[in-house]
Amino acid sequence: MQIQVHSDNHIEGSARLVEWVSASVASKLERFDDELTRVVVHLHDDNGQKAGAQDKRCQIEARPKGLQPLSVTHKAETLEQAIEGAAEKLHHALDHQFGKLRSKRATPLQSDEAADIPGQDALLHEDFLAEQQLRAL
16 A cells, blocks of 8 residues: 655645654554555645644545545644544545445355254245255155
């Protein structure tokens, strides 16, 4: 997974900031490392030099292999909180998306397994076995 970090003019895009943001996002999304090609992080200070409530914004876009990109945004009072919040939102979004894909790929129960499930209609199973025995004759 490749991580790119971009910042606006109001946030100094130093190598140290890029390294810290990359490490934070990578640790939060390491579970999806094999399923993502690229993650792009955009940092923005809405008010520039002026202080303000929730004026730091972090937008993260993830590009899963073979799927449409996912994007989340989080605003907070500090850059650290904005990054952590956006990474958490993205983790939940990816978990949801990949969970839905896994459930679609799940195989249906085999007939022997279905017979062991409590509440299955035993008569239908017995009818099936009787029919199989008649065919064998």
